[in-house]
Amino acid sequence: MDENYDVIVLGTGLTECILSGLLSVDGKKVLHIDRQDHYGGESASVALSQLYTKFKSTPLAKDDMEARFGRDRDWNVDLIPKFLMANGELTKILVHTDVTRYIDFKQVAGSYVYNKGKVYKVPANEIEAISSPLMGIFEKRRMKRFLEWIGEYKEDQLNTHQGLDLDKNTMDEVYYKFGLGASTKDFIGHAMALWTNDDYLQQPARPTFERILLYLQSVARYGKSPYLYPLYGLGELPQGFARLSAIYGGTYMLNTPVDKVLYDDAGRFQGVVTKEGTAKAPICIADPTYFPEKCKSTNEKVIRAICVLNHPVPNTNNADSAQIIIPQSQVGRQNDIYIAVVSDAHNVASKGHYLAIVSTTIETDKPHVELEPAFKLLAPIEERFMGIAEMFEPKESGSEDNVYLSKSYDASSHFETMTDDVKDIYFRVTGHPLVLKKREEVEEE
Structure with a gap:
């Protein structure tokens, strides 16, 4: 294993993969490590069987599952559902880095808002x-x-x-x-x-x-809505940036836990030790799970419920995909409830199935009850998986120890806050703002 790099990135969440791709394009030599055996970290896309393993105490037998939900391999379920704004920052980064040639996008059919117990289309013009x-x-x-x-x-x-x-x-x-x-x-x-x-x-x-x-x-x-969504799910995004990084000479190692982090006498990052040996670099970028001691809770928790439906969401004109927002004032809350709906049209579910993923910031000690207004809109629900995530952010800017950490993914249903984090970390690491400009094409080997 090569000893020296410009940057070591830990975790293949979307934030980390975008930064790894951008820095590779800038000519930096990047080593990217993930302890898990798949891309995406907290924001991966998984098969239905993996959801049962992750969220349910008793897994469903393979035959029962396929009888109810079709083939397991037809499912790519986002653990953290978000849409891209067609004109948003992430879309611009995708275009400028040429990652768009690895990923196909489909437009989300409609944007809806909940008002007095009903769902209405948000006027698009x-x-x-x-x-x-x-x-x-x-x-x-x-x-x-x-x-x-x-x-x-x-x-x-x-x-x-x-x-x-x-x-x-x-x-x-x-x-x-x-x-x-x-x-x-x-x-x-x-x-x-x-x-x-x-x-x-x-x-x-x-x-x-x-x-x-x-x-x-x-x-x-x-037309229709401002949102785009990748075919085969959001797990395609980190992989697209990983391929970009690899074209520019970046090295990826999945399934590689970090045994030890090395610092110099002044407490600055020096490198990591893994089963492959020691790798050195002056800079580290990582998700919060790699350095829990350098993170603090934002005192917010997000609940997400992944709902499997065998019908389109009522009152959405049979849309194959939709973004539905339940404003907090409509349901007597402080925070909105988001519903992201995708379906077999996006190659993320088996034929005739829909995924509706509900998320909000928790306000009470009965978080599942907080999602009731959404469950009412989606009923009947075939199966649901619920998870709660605590939100973390770095304690320091990273300039002291050269360890730059990303923030947890929030409850919002689009990527604008995440791209703000990408630009912020990029600025702290390089000392200059991210300027998106068209670059020369690099041939793939």
Whole structure:
């Protein structure tokens, strides 16, 4: 085994694999190690039999399972479900690194929001806003004016600002200016800007403005919804970045536990010892499970329920995939509930089956009861698997010991917060921001 590298990456979660790919493209010599025998770490995609092993005390006999759910190998179930925004940061990274040539994406059929006990499609443009049953006739006009303002706003043209200052006015003041009602604010803030709670209302409007713009631009790209999803599941993403890294000379070792981490006298990272020998590098990037002592809990826990259905979700127009958001105010909570729905159309379930994965931030000591509103929408449910994950983040920036740690994956159902983490770690490791530019093609061997 080669002794010296520029960077050692521990864990093949998506955050780690993207960084490994980006640094390889930058010309760094990367060694990537995972103690598990598969890619993806916490965010892997697994077969149905693996779900039974992971979440149920008694596994289901193979014959019983295949009789109920079809062939095990037809299932690729995401442990952490998230969609990509068509115009979002992760999509840009995929395009710029050329990882798109290893992965096929399919559009998610619709984006829905829960309102007064029912599911409605989130208006994707001004025309849908006018016909949406979510709003009355006057509210529709106000909403149309609001969306037009977002679309026509130009930083350097004051006459497009309508007297609003995105850095001084709060989002609540912006809504007030357009006269928007409570339930409209709800679906704009939660189903378009994708905030997980209502804290954003009292904050400057710019981040929300940018999020709504991203949503609208993503919808405009392909119609129907702003979301994309890879065929064969999200486990394809880490593997795509792993292949990218390998083309640029990166080395991958799965099924390789780290026996010891080496530091110099000043406490800076020096390398790792594994069954293959000693590997040295001045920098380490890792997921929180490799350095629990360097992490702290965010005091949040996420519950996720993987539900197997044999029917499309009611009131979604028989969509083969959907994102459904239950805003917290609709169900008397502090945090939204997310439902990501995919199906055999994405090669992640056997014929005629759907996967609906529900997630939220836990607020009580009866977390499974917190998901009831979602279970009601999905019923009947054939099988469900529930897991609770504690959220961790690094205690330090990594500049002292050169160990840079990623954050746990949150309850949101898209990758924007994760890509913020990627860019943040990239900046801390390299000292310069991630600039996405088209690069020369490198031939695969």
